[in-house]
Amino acid sequence: MTTQASxxxxxxxxxxxxxxxxxxxTARQQVLEDGIGLTQAQxxxxxxxxxxxxxxxxxxxxxxxxxxxxxxxxxxxxxxxKTGGCPEDCHFCSQSGLFDSPVRGVWLDIPELVKAAKxxxxxxxxxxxxxxxxxxxxxxxxxxxxxxxDRIREEVDINIACSLGxxxxxxxxxxxxxxxxxxxxNLETARSYFPQVxxxxxxxxxxxxxxxxxxxxxxxxxxxxxxxGESLEQRAELAAxxxxxEPHEVPLNFLNPRPGTPLENQGIMDGKDALRAIAxxxxxxxxxxxxxxxxxxxxxxxxxxxxxxxxxxxAVIVGNYLTTLGRPATADLNLLVxxxxxxxxxxxxx
Amino acid sequence: xxxxxxxxxxxxxxxxxxxxxxxxxxxCGHCGEAYDGGECPPSYAxxxxxxxxxxxxxxxxxxxxxxxxxxxxPLGWTAECSRHGVLAS
Ligand code: SF4
Numbered sequence: 497m498t499t500q501a502s503x504x505x506x507x508x509x510x511x512x513x514x515x516x517x518x519x520x521x522t523a524r525q526q527v528l529e530d531g532i533g534l535t536q537a538q539x540x541x542x543x544x545x546x547x548x549x550x551x552x553x554x555x556x557x558x559x560x561x562x563x564x565x566x567x568x569x570x571x572x573x574x575x576x577x578k579t580g581g582c583p584e585d586c587h588f589c590s591q592s593g594l595f596d597s598p599v600r601g602v603w604l605d606i607p608e609l610v611k612a613a614k615x616x617x618x619x620x621x622x623x624x625x626x627x628x629x630x631x632x633x634x635x636x637x638x639x640x641x642x643x644x645x646d647r648i649r650e651e652v653d654i655n656i657a658c659s660l661g662x663x664x665x666x667x668x669x670x671x672x673x674x675x676x677x678x679x680x681x682n683l684e685t686a687r688s689y690f691p692q693v694x695x696x697x698x699x700x701x702x703x704x705x706x707x708x709x710x711x712x713x714x715x716x717x718x719x720x721x722x723x724x725g726e727s728l729e730q731r732a733e734l735a736a737x738x739x740x741x742e743p744h745e746v747p748l749n750f751l752n753p754r755p756g757t758p759l760e761n762q763g764i765m766d767g768k769d770a771l772r773a774i775a776x777x778x779x780x781x782x783x784x785x786x787x788x789x790x791x792x793x794x795x796x797x798x799x800x801x802x803x804x805x806x807x808x809x810x811a812v813i814v815g816n817y818l819t820t821l822g823r824p825a826t827a828d829l830n831l832l833v834x835x836x837x838x839x840x841x842x843x844x845x846x
Numbered sequence: 847x848x849x850x851x852x853x854x855x856x857x858x859x860x861x862x863x864x865x866x867x868x869x870x871x872x873x874c875g876h877c878g879e880a881y882d883g884g885e886c887p888p889s890y891a892x893x894x895x896x897x898x899x900x901x902x903x904x905x906x907x908x909x910x911x912x913x914x915x916x917x918x919x920p921l922g923w924t925a926e927c928s929r930h931g932v933l934a935s
Contacts, residue, residue, distance in 0.1 A: 573920035573921075574920065575918075575919055575920060576918065579917070579918075598878065598905035598906065598913055599905065599916070600905075600913050600914070600915050600916065602915045602916065602917055604917055604919075608919070611919075612919040612920055612921070615919070615920060615921045615922075616920045616921070619920075619921075621920075755877070793901060794901070814920060815919075815920035815921045816918045816919065816920055816921070816922075816923065817918070818918060819902070819916070819918055820901060820902040820918070821900075821901050821902055821903065821918070821923070825920070825921060
């Protein structure tokens with residue numbers, strides 16, 4: 497597996513002093529030195545920092561990431577094996593069959609999936625996540641997943657993750673026995689805001705799947721989607737709730753309002769608020785893989801993407817998302833070279 | 847296969863055309879509404895759609911407005927109209 501030249505490490509920056517704001521001084525000791533994430537109330541303070549304190553917040557979050565996670569960046573590709581037609585009503589999602597979305601239902605065949613896995617691995621990615629737009633998998637989907645995993649394993653050296661909605665214990669056990677090393681199931685938003693966003697299943701149901709995944713020994717990938725109209729308190733609540741779950745990875749999505757969904761007229765989140773959220777999530781979870789996920793292109797653009805990578809992010813989704821396009825893979829990979837950030841190697845993830 | 851630029855997205859090409867005529871730009875690939883003619887770039891109403899098509903594949907066939915079957919992969923996408931064939935990145 498190729499590792500990009502790291503050159504001088506960013507650890508030099510750990511000597512930087514003077515954050516200039518009381519919550520950042522607290523975070524410097526509590527999170528950077530002691531490795532203890534901020535509480536919900538403290539996170540709210542970070543999210544309320546004035547613009548002039550944002551560079552210091554990002555710098556501190558970056559130092560926390562370097563100290564507690566290292567300088568590697570984990571690269572992942574995601575792919576939809578079953579797109580659209582989902583019976584759930586997550587108000588942000590163009591794949592819900594309950595909304596008048598232009599996304600049509602489609603299944604990806606296995607040879608295409610294997611081809612995509614090969615292409616993803618060729619970028620240096622160590623993770624390949626297979627996603628299905630379902631409430632939970634049925635037997636047909638589980639059989640497809642098993643077949644897909646076997647075919648990918650035969651031809652591609654990459655970790656396989658899955659995101660198939662809510663699971664039964666039996667399904668959790670099956671996925672673990674098939675070697676799925678990480679399972680994605682997002683909280684999406686704060687418990688207090690969840691009923692505004694999803695009515696067809698509960699927060700507790702999501703937590704149950706997360707708990708089963710961890711108990712089965714798979715890594716839990718549990719993400720957030722911010723910018724859906726939640727308050728700053730609720731954003732802090734979400735970060736604290738995620739921290740309490742101790743997920744291995746948190747993908748951080750920013751709302752990309754999709755045509756036909758109930759949130760289609762929600763504005764695009766302010767870029768500075770997005771960066772404050774990145775810093776806050778890192779200060780909530782010093783050791784978690786914090787991944788840039790969907791919506792960053794719209795919310796942050798090229799410059800913001802760079803700032804986030806220097807502000808606590810230590811993983812990216814390379815290339816496209818499930819129904820929308822990301823930055824060209826080369827743009828992100830070149831940016832990592834520019835920033836002297838090596839791509840995490842496969843053996844380090846095993 | 848001779849690749850024909852449709853103009854739907856910057857790098858899109860069309861594969862098979864299922865025996866039909868080559869598509870014309872009658873409908874917006876993003877919102878599915880009719881293009882109202884005029885010079886390129888198209889009307890202001892679809893300018894935003896054009897911008898969005900740099901960040902997402904087309905969902906509607908530019909020739910007949912059918913919703914297309916779209917498959918996105920990490921490094922590419924295809925969009926298939928049952929009448930006018932497959933667009934690919
Ligand atoms: S469960 Fe997943 S695919 Fe289904 S509507 Fe919700 S977010 Fe979309």
